[in-house]
Amino acid sequence: xEIQTSIHHQIEKLYGQNIAPEAIQLxxxxxxxxxxxxxxxxxxxxxxxKNPEQTAQEIxxxxxxxxxxxxxFNVIKGFLNLTxxxxxxxxxxxxxxxxxxxxxRPVAENAPLVMIEYSSxxxxxxxxxxxxxxxxxxxxxxxxxxxxxxxxxxxxxxxxRGIHICKSMLAWQRWGNGETPASSGKKGDHLxxxxxxxxxxxYKKELNDLxxxxxxxxxxxxxxxxxxxxxEMLRRWEAGDEATVALWRxxxxxxxxxxxxxxxxxxxxxxxxxxxxxxxxxxxxxxLEGLQKGIFYRKDDGSVWANLTADGLDEKLLLRAxxxxxxxxxxxxxxxLRFADYPIDRMxxxxxxxxxxxxxxxxxxLDKLGFEFGKDLVHFSYGMVELPxxxxxxxxxxxxxxxDLIDEMVQTAADMSKELGKLNDCTPEExxxxxxxxxxxxxxxxxxxxxxxxxxxxxxxESIDFNGNTGPFVQxxxxxxxxxxxxxxxxxxxxLPATPLSDKETALIQALAEFPTAVKEAxxxxxxALIANYVYDLAKEYNxxxxxxxxxKESNEDVRNLRLILSRNVGKVLYTGLSLLGIxxxxxx
RNA sequence: GCCCCUGUAGUUCAAUGGAUAGAACGGAAGUUUCCUAAACUUUAAAUCCGAGUUCGAUUCUCGGCGGGGGUACCA
Numbered sequence: 001x002e003i004q005t006s007i008h009h010q011i012e013k014l015y016g017q018n019i020a021p022e023a024i025q026l027x028x029x030x031x032x033x034x035x036x037x038x039x040x041x042x043x044x045x046x047x048x049x050k051n052p053e054q055t056a057q058e059i060x061x062x063x064x065x066x067x068x069x070x071x072x073f074n075v076i077k078g079f080l081n082l083t084x085x086x087x088x089x090x091x092x093x094x095x096x097x098x099x100x101x102x103x104x105r106p107v108a109e110n111a112p113l114v115m116i117e118y119s120s121x122x123x124x125x126x127x128x129x130x131x132x133x134x135x136x137x138x139x140x141x142x143x144x145x146x147x148x149x150x151x152x153x154x155x156x157x158x159x160x161r162g163i164h165i166c167k168s169m170l171a172w173q174r175w176g177n178g179e180t181p182a183s184s185g186k187k188g189d190h191l192x193x194x195x196x197x198x199x200x201x202x203y204k205k206e207l208n209d210l211x212x213x214x215x216x217x218x219x220x221x222x223x224x225x226x227x228x229x230x231x232e233m234l235r236r237w238e239a240g241d242e243a244t245v246a247l248w249r250x251x252x253x254x255x256x257x258x259x260x261x262x263x264x265x266x267x268x269x270x271x272x273x274x275x276x277x278x279x280x281x282x283x284x285x286x287x288l289e290g291l292q293k294g295i296f297y298r299k300d301d302g303s304v305w306a307n308l309t310a311d312g313l314d315e316k317l318l319l320r321a322x323x324x325x326x327x328x329x330x331x332x333x334x335x336x337l338r339f340a341d342y343p344i345d346r347m348x349x350x351x352x353x354x355x356x357x358x359x360x361x362x363x364x365x366l367d368k369l370g371f372e373f374g375k376d377l378v379h380f381s382y383g384m385v386e387l388p389x390x391x392x393x394x395x396x397x398x399x400x401x402x403x404d405l406i407d408e409m410v411q412t413a414a415d416m417s418k419e420l421g422k423l424n425d426c427t428p429e430e431x432x433x434x435x436x437x438x439x440x441x442x443x444x445x446x447x448x449x450x451x452x453x454x455x456x457x458x459x460x461x462e463s464i465d466f467n468g469n470t471g472p473f474v475q476x477x478x479x480x481x482x483x484x485x486x487x488x489x490x491x492x493x494x495x496l497p498a499t500p501l502s503d504k505e506t507a508l509i510q511a512l513a514e515f516p517t518a519v520k521e522a523x524x525x526x527x528x529a530l531i532a533n534y535v536y537d538l539a540k541e542y543n544x545x546x547x548x549x550x551x552x553k554e555s556n557e558d559v560r561n562l563r564l565i566l567s568r569n570v571g572k573v574l575y576t577g578l579s580l581l582g583i584x585x586x587x588x589x
Numbered sequence: 590g591c592c593c594c595u596g597u598a599g600u601u602c603a604a605u606g607g608a609u610a611g612a613a614c615g616g617a618a619g620u621u622u623c624c625u626a627a628a629c630u631u632u633a634a635a636u637c638c639g640a641g642u643u644c645g646a647u648u649c650u651c652g653g654c655g656g657g658g659g660u661a662c663c664a
Binding site: 025276315360 | 591592593594595600601602603605607608609612613614623624625626627628629630644645656657658659660661662663664
């Protein structure tokens with residue numbers, strides 16, 4: 001029986017009544033006090049009818065008497081600190097040791113299916129730092145859900161149609177001189193992104209020229225031929241004009257090739273990709289169905305709307321006056337197709353918090369349309385990534401490009417290990433691979449350790465820091481453990497002798513045993529950050545232990561054996577924890 | 590205006606309503622006969638303001654003040 005359960009049981013026995021689980025507050029004893037587990041007795045005062053110290057005393061005495069694993073106790077104010085036997089810790093370590101995938105729950109045949117949408121790029125510009133946070137959170141959340149026994153389908157919705165796509169197409173047609181990724185040596189997504197920027201520049205120029213002739217901003221926008229041409233292109237695309245569709249296909253393919261490269265480097269992937277060009281028509285259909293059923297209404301100009309004022313929200317446009325679809329229409333179509341394709345029990349959208357309102361509306365609309373999953377959808381909303389100078393602005397060129405950033409991180413990792421002489425005994429290929437793992441590990445950890453819902457500041461200079469609360473620190477700890485294990489492996493694999501344990505050793509075992517709880521809480525709270533901080537704490541704990549207790553020099557066979565087994569299991573948990581974050585763990589570094 | 594998120598050391602981040610609010614970076618001072626010093630040790634430094642609920646509030650409630658986002662034909 002779990003020790004927590006025994007304690008609960010014994011307290012009920014002591015007072016002769018059932019006690020709610022919330023009243024039994026057990027926590028890890030703080031470092032500065034003696035003991036391993038602490039019972040907070042305040043909630044029990046109503047039952048004991050005694051003051052905190054007396055209550056703690058009598059519970060402590062009773063527990064020590066009845067539970068063999070509890071060897072002693074002390075009371076400080078309303079806190080009962082319990083000390084557990086070495087035997088108990090060794091048994092716990094043994095459990096960790098003999099459980100192959102410790103902390104991971106297997107996926108059952110009939111497990112609920114979770115679909116996670118993340119990434120969701122537009123095909124008119126390359127991925128940037130904001131996408132990196134999205135992709136890392138989505139991928140990590142998928143891994144965490146899997147580890148908690150859910151079936152997971154990772155999905156991506158590519159926004160491959162719309163006026164913004166036409167802008168880059170138009171700019172390329174007009175000023176591109178037939179430039180291709182092959183002819184220019186640029187990645188496809190970057191090439192297209194350049195033409196999107198070009199459109200914006202030319203458009204601004206045109207507006208300024210018009211305004212110089214005395215037109216207002218609004219009049220200029222209306223008279224812009226460039227924008228009119230882009231709209232005309234969108235109309236031709238929707239009408240299925242061959243040349244337009246062919247151009248669209250060619251340019252999108254360039255972008256996809258570019259994205260695939262970036263995804264691969266980031267180490268993220270998808271089980272199923274949806275394209276808005278293939279879902280927006282379904283969206284339109286659903287909206288028109290809703291219109292017929294009287295759920296939506298049409299205004300005089302022909303546009304279609306939903307009235308959500310009864311639900312405390314506003315009115316929402318679903319189809320424009322000219323009959324074309326908007327973002328919301330597409331999302332309805334995509335959801336509809338997804339639920340037709342998969343038996344989804346839970347739908348999670350990993351999308352930035354600037355769209356909180358959008359998902360509130362989407363949830364309501366789907367529900368009104370008769371999709372019962374609508375009201376249960378989860379918007380995993382995360383905060384923006386800002387730079388020390390402030391918000392990223394594409395127009396001001398302050399956007400941090402994903403590819404550039406990854407290159408920079410890997411290069412810095414390579415430079416630093418070279419400087420420290422870390423990888424002198426590696427082949428150049430090995431050294432490069434380790435630099436890749438470490439550079440990416442630094443980036444991923446830096447972003448994932450932050451509570452997702454908070455905005456965060458990303459300082460490119462400071463992120464390339466391999467000290468402190470960072471991915472490389474955890475990776476380093478893992479690599480060091482592997483190194484120790486290569487030098488000497490434990491003689492006996494399973495049963496451990498009743499060896500006396502130091503405080504640091506019990507602390508480490510206790511930390512190991514908390515891993516499954518961290519995995520579960522990370523899934524419940526949608527928080528990879530919990531895993532990140534857990535893994536860091538464990539690594540830190542190990543480093544301190546490692547420093548104070550030589551392993552290979554230890555002459556007592558049993559003690560040495562214990563420390564090796566302990567090290568191996570810390571390594572095992574670090575490895576698993578890192579993989580839940582999508583971070584690789586090098587065998588040496 | 591209305592709605593949502595947010596406010597913790599100089600900085601970037603932690604803290605199921607629990608003990609003296611933790612780390613890291615940066616600052617100051619140290620530690621290599623040792624298995625990896627990308628490490629370890631010591632040290633100074635913080636809960637936006639005001640009420641309320643509670644044995645106990647960084648955490649929950651209300652009111653201010655500050656920051657971010659959204660708000661009907663962009664995605």
